Amino acid sequence: MQAEIFPWREGNRFRLLIDGGEFFPRMLAAIEAAGAQVDLELYLLQEGACASRLVDSLCAAARRGVTVRCLFDALGSRGLGRRLAQRLRAAGVQLRWYNPLSWRRGLRNLYRDHRKLLLVDGRIAWVGGSGATDDFWQPQRTAPSRWHELMVEIHGAVVDDWQTLFERQWQACAGDCAWRPHVRPLAHLPSRPLPGAGLARVAYADAQQHRDILHALLRNLAHARGRIWLATPYFLPGWKVRKALRKAARRGVDVRLLLTGRLTDHPPVRYAGQRYYPRLLRSGVRIFEYQPRFLHLKAVLVDGWASIGSCNFDHWTLRYNLEANLEALDPELACALARSFEDDFAVSREIRLADWHARPLYQRASQRLWGWLDRVVVNLLDRWR
Numbered sequence: 001m002q003a004e005i006f007p008w009r010e011g012n013r014f015r016l017l018i019d020g021g022e023f024f025p026r027m028l029a030a031i032e033a034a035g036a037q038v039d040l041e042l043y044l045l046q047e048g049a050c051a052s053r054l055v056d057s058l059c060a061a062a063r064r065g066v067t068v069r070c071l072f073d074a075l076g077s078r079g080l081g082r083r084l085a086q087r088l089r090a091a092g093v094q095l096r097w098y099n100p101l102s103w104r105r106g107l108r109n110l111y112r113d114h115r116k117l118l119l120v121d122g123r124i125a126w127v128g129g130s131g132a133t134d135d136f137w138q139p140q141r142t143a144p145s146r147w148h149e150l151m152v153e154i155h156g157a158v159v160d161d162w163q164t165l166f167e168r169q170w171q172a173c174a175g176d177c178a179w180r181p182h183v184r185p186l187a188h189l190p191s192r193p194l195p196g197a198g199l200a201r202v203a204y205a206d207a208q209q210h211r212d213i214l215h216a217l218l219r220n221l222a223h224a225r226g227r228i229w230l231a232t233p234y235f236l237p238g239w240k241v242r243k244a245l246r247k248a249a250r251r252g253v254d255v256r257l258l259l260t261g262r263l264t265d266h267p268p269v270r271y272a273g274q275r276y277y278p279r280l281l282r283s284g285v286r287i288f289e290y291q292p293r294f295l296h297l298k299a300v301l302v303d304g305w306a307s308i309g310s311c312n313f314d315h316w317t318l319r320y321n322l323e324a325n326l327e328a329l330d331p332e333l334a335c336a337l338a339r340s341f342e343d344d345f346a347v348s349r350e351i352r353l354a355d356w357h358a359r360p361l362y363q364r365a366s367q368r369l370w371g372w373l374d375r376v377v378v379n380l381l382d383r384w385r
Contacts, residue, residue, distance in 0.1 A: 004164070005212055006202040007190050012156030013198060014328060016308075016336040019144060020137025023126065023151040024050070030120040031057040034066045039119040039166050041071040043112065043310070044131025046079030051132045053139050055084050059091035068093045071170055073113040074100040076131070096173040098322070107381070114321040115204075116151075116310050117166060125154040125162045127309050127326045129298045136296075148290065150297040150340065152308050152326055152333070154200070161202040165324060189215055192329075195304040199329040205311065205318055213311050213325055214318055218244055220302040224253045229301045229341045231258035233294070234266065235273035236314035236374065242276060249284035258344055260296075261289035268370040271363075273314075275371035281353045288348035298325075301341060304334045315378060 017023035031038050038061050045051055062068040070088065072080065074097040088095060098113035099105075118126040128151030130136050135147040154162070189212055193199060203213040221228060221244035228248055235257065237245075249255040257280070264270050277287060300307040309325030311317055328334070 004168075005188070005190060006161045006164075008193055008199055008201045008329075009157040009161065010196070011198045012154060012158050012200045012328075012330070014200070014326075014330055014333045015153040016333060016340065017128075017151045017153060018340055019149060020050070020130065021142075021145060023128070023130065023153070024053075024137040024139075026153060027118055027126050027151075028053065028057045030124055031061055031118075034061050034120050036121050037067045037069075037119075038121075039069050039071075039117075039163070039170075041113065041115050041117040041166055041169065042131060043073045043076035043114045043116065044133060045072060045077040046131070046133040047081035047084060048134040049139050050134050050137045051080060051084060054132050055087055058093055059087055062088075062092040069096075069170060070094070071096050071098060071113070071166070071173060073098045075109070075112055076114075079133070096170065098169075098173055110320045110381075112321050113169070114310050114317065115169075115324045117162060117324060119159070119163055119166060122163050123155065123159060125159045126151050127154060127162065127324065128152055129296055129310055135294075144293065147294045147296040148292070148344075150299055150308060154326065156198060156200075158200045158202065158326075162324075165202055165204060169322065189219065192219070192305075195329040195331055195334075197330055197332065201327050203307065203309075203325045203327045205321065205323040211318055213307075213323055214241075214313070216327060217241065217300060217307065217313060220300075220305050221245065221248055224248050224302045226303050227254040227256075227301065229254075229256045229258065229338070230313075231295065231297050231299045231341070231344070232312045232314070233260045233264065233296050233298070234269050234312045234314050234316075235259050235276070236269065236312075236316060237276070238315045238318065241313060242280070245285055246280060246283035249280075254286075255284065256286045256288060256341075256345065258288050258290060258295065258341060258348065260294060261291050261349065263291075263294045265294060267366075268373075271366040272370040272374040274367050277351060277356055278353070281351070281356065287351040288345050289351060290344055290348045292347050295344070299337060299341075301334060301337050304331060305329055306334050306337050308337070319381070
């Protein structure tokens with residue numbers, strides 16, 4: 001089967017929503033107003049106030065006759081709890097689990113559905129990096145969420161393509177090999193049009209079988225002229241991405257990385273990624289570590305091209321995960337994303353080469369240890385593949 005490559009669509013409208021306090025109320029209101037269908041695809045769910053509020057809305061929609069389908073990753077949704085899962089089923093919500101964990105699957109358990117997608121009545125979509133946990137949003141709390149995140153609300157023709165992507169994976173999860181879709185690799189990308197209001201397309205990854213999400217990033221990095229601003233919480237990019245960033249900085253592009261600081265859920269990953277800092281800094285790349293909270297958002301802004309979604313663009317993600325990003329050439333969305341980046345740079349610590357050379361001994365040891373383990377594990381897994 002040939003992997004579907006989604007084209008650019010015109011006439012879309014976008015709203016960039018920053019942190020759970022902005023996007024969760026809008027998503028829940030849309031579920032509560034749904035008239036026909038609600039489709040939800042999520043990686044991370046954990047029992048708590050956020051998940052309970054989401055389950056309430058899904059159950060209420062199902063009870064009033066709306067078709068509600070939930071596709072959850074079996075690893076990321078372990079924290080959902082039996083009680084909430086039973087409530088969903090009892091209300092008539094259809095549940096499917098991506099790649100259920102099993103000792104018999106061995107290393108196949110590494111394949112995960114990392115996408116975050118909500119579709120309501122086939123006319124509105126929300127795409128981004130959020131899960132349903134109290135780290136992203138607590139209904140009764142007015143303070144900022146513990147995890148800093150972005151979602152995009154989408155109206156227009158491109159919603160049909162998001163629906164197609166969901167339908168494909170929903171059907172695949174009824175079979176035995178949903179963990180690794182059998183598709184021929186990417187043949188080509190659609191040509192990039194000039195920026196224009198409402199231009200967007202769906203980019204996705206299917207566990208290394210189809211990775212137009214990566215090819216699109218590399219193409220835009222290679223043609224960048226003014227800026228490359230990239231945010232990710234887990235900075236473990238492949239060598240092609242690192243090389244493209246260095247080359248862009250050397251030719252005068254404003255290349256900035258917005259990365260997680262000391263507040264992170266996976267310190268070893270942060271240490272492993274820091275081994276790439278010296279060469280990047282020497283090439284002119286600027287590195288900012290976000291300080292106030294855990295930075296969980298995944299976004300790229302290359303001149304007027306924006307990519308926002310679930311993909312961290314790290315070598316783990318692109319080997320084993322299902323990912324999906326919205327790509328847009330919409331000037332208004334690009335401006336909103338640029339303002340978000342600027343606000344985050346302002347509260348981040350810029351890492352300079354002098355800081356790197358002055359880092360304490362324990363940090364040097366941690367970077368060497370976790371960097372070495374990352375290389376060893378990746379090499380071993382590549383042999384298995």
